[in-house]
Amino acid sequence: MKKEYDVIIVGGGITGACTVRDCAMRGLRSLLIEREDLCDGASGRNHGLLHSGARYAVSDQEGARECIRENLILKKIASNCVESTGGLFISLPEDGLEWQANFVAKCHEAGIDAKILDPEKVKRDYPAVNQSIIGAVSVPDASVDPFRLTDANVLDAVRHGADILRFTEVVDFVQENGRVTGVKVRGKGGEESIHSRTVVLAAGIWASKLAEKIGVRISMLPSKGSLLVFGHRVADVVINRCRKPSNADIIVPDDMVSVLGTTSDKVPFEACDDMRVTQEEVDILLKEGVELVPALANTRIIRAYAGVRPLVSEGGDGRSVSRGIVLLDHEERDGVPGLITITGGKLTTARLMGEMTADLVCKKLGVKAVCHTAEVPLAGSEKPGRGERSYEMKSAVWRHGTETSIMDFKGPGSELVCECEQVTRAEISYSIKEFGVRDLRDLRRHTRLGMGTCQSNHCVRRAAEILAEELGCPEKAEEFVQQYLQERWKGMTPVLWGDTLREAEFMRNRYGRKDYEI
Numbered sequence: 001m002k003k004e005y006d007v008i009i010v011g012g013g014i015t016g017a018c019t020v021r022d023c024a025m026r027g028l029r030s031l032l033i034e035r036e037d038l039c040d041g042a043s044g045r046n047h048g049l050l051h052s053g054a055r056y057a058v059s060d061q062e063g064a065r066e067c068i069r070e071n072l073i074l075k076k077i078a079s080n081c082v083e084s085t086g087g088l089f090i091s092l093p094e095d096g097l098e099w100q101a102n103f104v105a106k107c108h109e110a111g112i113d114a115k116i117l118d119p120e121k122v123k124r125d126y127p128a129v130n131q132s133i134i135g136a137v138s139v140p141d142a143s144v145d146p147f148r149l150t151d152a153n154v155l156d157a158v159r160h161g162a163d164i165l166r167f168t169e170v171v172d173f174v175q176e177n178g179r180v181t182g183v184k185v186r187g188k189g190g191e192e193s194i195h196s197r198t199v200v201l202a203a204g205i206w207a208s209k210l211a212e213k214i215g216v217r218i219s220m221l222p223s224k225g226s227l228l229v230f231g232h233r234v235a236d237v238v239i240n241r242c243r244k245p246s247n248a249d250i251i252v253p254d255d256m257v258s259v260l261g262t263t264s265d266k267v268p269f270e271a272c273d274d275m276r277v278t279q280e281e282v283d284i285l286l287k288e289g290v291e292l293v294p295a296l297a298n299t300r301i302i303r304a305y306a307g308v309r310p311l312v313s314e315g316g317d318g319r320s321v322s323r324g325i326v327l328l329d330h331e332e333r334d335g336v337p338g339l340i341t342i343t344g345g346k347l348t349t350a351r352l353m354g355e356m357t358a359d360l361v362c363k364k365l366g367v368k369a370v371c372h373t374a375e376v377p378l379a380g381s382e383k384p385g386r387g388e389r390s391y392e393m394k395s396a397v398w399r400h401g402t403e404t405s406i407m408d409f410k411g412p413g414s415e416l417v418c419e420c421e422q423v424t425r426a427e428i429s430y431s432i433k434e435f436g437v438r439d440l441r442d443l444r445r446h447t448r449l450g451m452g453t454c455q456s457n458h459c460v461r462r463a464a465e466i467l468a469e470e471l472g473c474p475e476k477a478e479e480f481v482q483q484y485l486q487e488r489w490k491g492m493t494p495v496l497w498g499d500t501l502r503e504a505e506f507m508r509n510r511y512g513r514k515d516y517e518i
Ligand SMILES: Cc1cc2nc3c(=O)[nH]c(=O)nc-3n(C[C@H](O)[C@H](O)[C@H](O)COP(=O)(O)OP(=O)(O)OC[C@H]3O[C@@H](n4cnc5c(N)ncnc54)[C@H](O)[C@@H]3O)c2cc1C
Pocket: 010, 011, 012, 013, 014, 015, 016, 033, 034, 035, 036, 037, 038, 039, 040, 041, 042, 043, 044, 045, 046, 047, 048, 049, 050, 051, 168, 169, 170, 171, 202, 203, 204, 205, 206, 207, 210, 223, 224, 225, 226, 227, 261, 262, 306, 307, 308, 309, 310, 343, 344, 345, 346, 347, 348, 349
C-alpha cells in the first residue's frame, strides 16, 4: 500500500466501522484494517439489543442517557438494521415491586419513556411471558442486527472514499521520533508497512495487547458473556427482568429466532481468541431464562455462543465495571503522539464512539470538519420502513433495505438458497461483490444464510456450490461445506440433547462426517 492515510483504524467491529464512516464523511483519507472478517469479535457475538438505557438507569445515569439518545438516532438512520420491538421489564413475585418504583423514576430522570403497565394486560398481550408476573414496565428497547449495522457503516465509509483491508493483521507500529506514523501488517501478501498521520485502536479486548507493543498500558478486563439461541421467536418484544442486572435476564427477538443471555465472568486474555460456552453456563442461562419465559424449557436450543466485552478496569467482576466509553489520547496520557484508543461502550453507543474519536482525530490533524453521522441515513436505510416487494425479495429488503435495488433478482438471481432465512442467489452475488466474501462463514455474517432453524442442514451444499462457482473455484465446494459444518458444530456442542442432538446426528450422516473437532 503506497498510499498515505490521515487515519488508520485497527479493528473491524462496530466501533471501527462507525469510526471509519465518520472519518471518511469528514473527508479524511481513511483505512480500516481487520485481521479477520468484519464482526469477528464482540460485535458478532452479542445480544443484538438496542438498549433504551433502562437497564443502566439505576446504576449509570450517564450511560442510560447515552443509550436513549443513540437508540433514537439509530432508529432513524439505520431503519433496515433495527426492529422497533419495544421492551418489557417484568417483576416476578420474588422480585417485589420496590425496584420497579425506583427504576421507573430513574428512567424518567434519564429521559427514557418508561410506562408502568397493568400486569393482567401484559399476560394477555404476551402469553409467552411468565404468567405469575406482578408488574411490568414498557421501555423503547429494540432489536438491532450487529452484522447489518457494521456492514452498513463500512459500505457508507467506502462510498465516502475509505479503504478497507480485511484478513490483514496489524502486528506492530511504525514510529518516527516517538510519533506513531503507521502500522506494520501481515496479510496474504506477507508483511508491509502502511503510513498514516494517526492510528486509532478500535480493536476491542485486543487493544491492550497491541498497545503493549509500543509500551502503552491499557488496563482491560476481559468479561465473557455466553448466550443461547432458540429455534423461533418466543415473543415479539424484548423481555428483561426488573431487578438489579444479573445472569440470563434478557431475551431478544432476532429475526427468526430468540437470543437469551447473558452470563458475565472474568476470563484470561489467552481465552479471548477461542470462546467456548461451558455446560455450567448453559445450565445457568436455562434456569434463569425459564423464569422470564417458561416455554423456553421446551423450546429447541439451536446453538450457544460467547463473546468478550472490551471493558476497561482496574479490577471488579465484570458486571460492576462501567460499560462507559473510553477514549484515550496516548499523546496526552502516555507521551505517544499519533496514537488514539477507543474502547468500552456498547453496540448501541458505537456511533457516538465513532463521533468522539473522529472529533479527536480532526483536532489532532487541525481539520475543521464536523460530524454528520447522526443525521445521514446509513447505506440501505435511505428510505424509512422496509417497503413491500415481490415474495423472494421481501427478506432481502428486510435485511438490506434500499441496497436491494442493486441486487439482480432476474433469472437465477431469484433462486432461493436458504429456506429458513429466505436468502436468494442475488444476495449471495451481492455479498461477494460488496464484501469480498471468501467462504460460507463470511456469507453467513453478511446474509444470515444458515443461521435459521435448520442451522444450514438443508442449504449448506447448495450454497457452497453457488459460492464456489461464483468465486471461480468449483473444486472447493466440498471444502466449504466441511469447514462451515465444523464451525457450526462448535456452537451446537454445548446444547447437544433432544432435537438438537437428533439434528446433529442427521447432519453428520448426511454430510459424511465421522467426527468433528470439539
Ligand atoms: C455477550 C455480550 C453481549 C452483549 N450484548 C450487547 C447488547 O445487547 N447491546 C449492546 O449495545 N452491546 C452489547 N454488548 C457490547 C458490544 O457487543 C460491544 O461493546 C461491541 O461489540 C464492541 O465492539 P468493538 O468494535 O469495540 O470490539 P470488537 O467487536 O471486539 O472488534 C474488535 C476487532 O478488532 C479486530 N482485531 C483485533 N486485533 C487486531 C489486529 N491486531 N489487527 C487487526 N484487527 C484486529 C478483531 O478481530 C475484532 O474484529 C455485548 C457484549 C457481549 C460480549
